[in-house]
Amino acid sequence: MIRFLANRLLGMAVVLFLVCLFTYVIFFVLSPDPAVQICGKNCTPEAIDQIRANLGLDQPFWQQFWTFLSGLFVGRTYGTGANAVECVAPCLGYSFQSSQPVTGMILQRLPVSATVAIGAAVLWLLAGVSAGLVSAVREGKFTDRFITGLTLTGMSVPNYVLALSLQFLLVVTLGWLPFPQAVPFSEDPLQWFMNFLMPWIVLSIGAAAVYTRLTRANVIETLQENYVRTARAKGLSPGLVWRRHALRPALTPIVTIFGMDFAGLLGGALITETVFGLNGVGKLAADSITKNDQPVIMGVTLLAAFLVVVGNMVVDLLYTAIDPRVRVGSAA
Amino acid sequence: MTGHPLLRVRDLTVGFTTAAGHTDVVKHLAFDLPRGGALGIVGESGSGKSMTSIAIMGLLPKGAKRTGSIELDGRELTTLREREMQAIRGDRIAMVFQDPLSSLNPYYTVGTQIAEAYRSHRTGVTRREARNVAIEAMERVHIRDAARRVDHYPHQFSGGMRQRVMIAMTLSMEPDLIIADEPTTALDVTVQAQILDLLAEIRRDTGAGLILITHDLAVVSEVADQIVVMREGDLVEQGTAERVFCDPQADYTRMLLDAVPRIDDEIGLLRTTSEEDR
Ligand SMILES: Nc1ncnc2c1ncn2[C@@H]1O[C@H](COP(=O)(O)OP(=O)(O)OP(=O)(O)O)[C@@H](O)[C@H]1O
Ligand SMILES: [Mg+2]
Numbered sequence: 106m107i108r109f110l111a112n113r114l115l116g117m118a119v120v121l122f123l124v125c126l127f128t129y130v131i132f133f134v135l136s137p138d139p140a141v142q143i144c145g146k147n148c149t150p151e152a153i154d155q156i157r158a159n160l161g162l163d164q165p166f167w168q169q170f171w172t173f174l175s176g177l178f179v180g181r182t183y184g185t186g187a188n189a190v191e192c193v194a195p196c197l198g199y200s201f202q203s204s205q206p207v208t209g210m211i212l213q214r215l216p217v218s219a220t221v222a223i224g225a226a227v228l229w230l231l232a233g234v235s236a237g238l239v240s241a242v243r244e245g246k247f248t249d250r251f252i253t254g255l256t257l258t259g260m261s262v263p264n265y266v267l268a269l270s271l272q273f274l275l276v277v278t279l280g281w282l283p284f285p286q287a288v289p290f291s292e293d294p295l296q297w298f299m300n301f302l303m304p305w306i307v308l309s310i311g312a313a314a315v316y317t318r319l320t321r322a323n324v325i326e327t328l329q330e331n332y333v334r335t336a337r338a339k340g341l342s343p344g345l346v347w348r349r350h351a352l353r354p355a356l357t358p359i360v361t362i363f364g365m366d367f368a369g370l371l372g373g374a375l376i377t378e379t380v381f382g383l384n385g386v387g388k389l390a391a392d393s394i395t396k397n398d399q400p401v402i403m404g405v406t407l408l409a410a411f412l413v414v415v416g417n418m419v420v421d422l423l424y425t426a427i428d429p430r431v432r433v434g435s436a437a
Numbered sequence: 438m439t440g441h442p443l444l445r446v447r448d449l450t451v452g453f454t455t456a457a458g459h460t461d462v463v464k465h466l467a468f469d470l471p472r473g474g475a476l477g478i479v480g481e482s483g484s485g486k487s488m489t490s491i492a493i494m495g496l497l498p499k500g501a502k503r504t505g506s507i508e509l510d511g512r513e514l515t516t517l518r519e520r521e522m523q524a525i526r527g528d529r530i531a532m533v534f535q536d537p538l539s540s541l542n543p544y545y546t547v548g549t550q551i552a553e554a555y556r557s558h559r560t561g562v563t564r565r566e567a568r569n570v571a572i573e574a575m576e577r578v579h580i581r582d583a584a585r586r587v588d589h590y591p592h593q594f595s596g597g598m599r600q601r602v603m604i605a606m607t608l609s610m611e612p613d614l615i616i617a618d619e620p621t622t623a624l625d626v627t628v629q630a631q632i633l634d635l636l637a638e639i640r641r642d643t644g645a646g647l648i649l650i651t652h653d654l655a656v657v658s659e660v661a662d663q664i665v666v667m668r669e670g671d672l673v674e675q676g677t678a679e680r681v682f683c684d685p686q687a688d689y690t691r692m693l694l695d696a697v698p699r700i701d702d703e704i705g706l707l708r709t710t711s712e713e714d715r
Contacts, residue, residue, distance in 0.1 A: 331539040334540070335550075335603075335606075338531070341523075354544055429544060433590060433593065
């Protein structure tokens with residue numbers, strides 16, 4: 106168990122290191138010179154040199170990368186003497202646009218993205234699993250085919266189409282919801298809820314469709330298992346056979362996929378946040394891409410990678426707890 | 438209810454209707470099993486042996502149609518409602534399946550699965566009591582260190598031990614009839630013999646009737662005193678084990694017998710399986 110954990114942690118560190126390296130290469134080495142960009146139009150060569158020195162861009166690549174990497178763990182100092190700026194760990198640098206620390210910008214927007222992600226996840230998990238169960242129970246019947254038809258639609262409609270049409274329908278045409286407006290929860294819980302309702306729905310529909318199909322397929326497959334037949338041969342009631350012998354094996358794989366999907370969403374929903382004007386990590390990413398604000402793009406990318414890797418790890422641990430075949434090794 | 442055989446099957450027919458049409462996979466089968474008797478059902482793959490056994494259990498898949506009569510102790514089973522049949526399954530008729538690994542749920546300890554029938558057929562069973570029932574059943578199938586092994590999962594057992602667990606599962610309710618569908622096919626030869634010995638021992642000790650299903654005449658010769666030979670759903674021959682072995686009437690039976698490699702003419706020594714049979 107300890108070895109398993111150590112192995113996983115080591116693997117995680119390697120993956121994160123590689124992600125850092127690749128993003129660093131892409132954003133700082135292959136991109137146009139950031140110093141020129143920061144310096145603006147009326148720029149002298151001396152000013153550019155000064156900026157390069159401040160950012161450490163005059164140093165060799167590995168040196169730069171090392172400074173960046175250690176900045177993540179222990180922070181780093183930009184410039185020297187009186188001009189020195191202390192960037193505390195985890196330091197992701199400063200925005201070229203606003204000169205704010207990237208870490209702070211992300212942390213400020215993380216709660217919005219988390220709210221979006223958690224709400225959507227709860228919604229799609231509930232809707233997907235229950236629709237999948239109903240579909241499996243009614244296999245081949247009208248209800249099943251109806252649900253399957255819905256999931257096909259749900260999976261094929263792109264997010265932005267859904268977001269825009271939902272907004273048009275609920276806000277403009279029917280007037281059921283006010284135009285989304287960021288309001289803190291403590292101020293007006295109802296307005297807060299209304300504000301998040303549409304993003305939740307938009308983000309959960311595609312995933313709910315996938316989870317419905319997954320649940321349905323898993324349950325139907327599990328019901329064919331020999332151990333389900335054994336359970337029936339023991340004289341267990343159909344309800345017990347279902348709950349104990351079909352549901353648990355059928356729903357376990359869903360835990361795995363859920364962890365990954367949720368972690369991915371936590372790193373920001375680019376399109377949805379932008380359409381609904383939610384000031385989350387996704388919108389930050391979208392904005393900084395249009396402005397070519399490299400440190401911010403890089404910070405958001407690293408965050409997303411970090412979340413996915415950690416999510417993966419959590420799922421693995423969870424799986425170990427759920428599946429005895431992983432938890433206890435087989436006897437020799 | 439004396440006078441009734443333990444199991445009386447008459448005119449049992451199982452058919453499937455598919456898009457391709459209707460086929461009967463078991464046709465007008467009839468046999469009796471006396472109380473405490475052992476019946477072997479033999480036949481090549483696809484002859485309808487498993488369908489016969491799950492027809493008796495009332496566990497046929499969707500789309501299968503069953504006609505005829507199945508009487509347990511004089512009580513007609515084919516007309517029972519699902520609830521009534523549930524009360525009989527696992528309590529009066531228990532079943533051992535072919536592949537012990539896939540027939541056990543990987544998510545639960547063997548103890549949980551062994552005690553499951555007991556818990557569902559009795560009311561007010563405590564956890565401790567159920568556990569003791571499981572341990573006792575495991576001891577009866579000679580699983581050593583049962584008090585510890587009861588908390589292990591199926592994947593922690595070897596193939597032969599898993600089949601012992603399956604057999605232990607049938608024992609907690611002391612059924613009148615145990616149906617074993619190819620209980621040794623997935624096991625290697627030495628383990629096969631041990632499992633057959635175990636089934637014979639349990640039958641002797643508990644007085645339960647046994648239906649042993651196999652495609653291997655050598656296996657049946659170990660345990661059964663009556664034999665039914667099936668082919669493509671038809672009963673081709675029926676009689677005492679001795680008679681069927683020494684004086685087979687049907688050509689098909691003779692063919693099955695020829696497939697058994699004879700190391701010795703003594704029936705009791707025939708324990709080897711032939712490769713062609715698999
Ligand atoms: N769901 C089903 N639909 C249609 N036909 C089926 C179905 N299940 C089984 N059959 C057919 O019923 C026949 C008898 O099958 P059965 O499983 O009883 O054979 P068996 O004698 O147990 O063979 P084996 O030794 O391979 O286990 C086979 O020809 C099989 O193709
Ligand atoms: Mg079979």
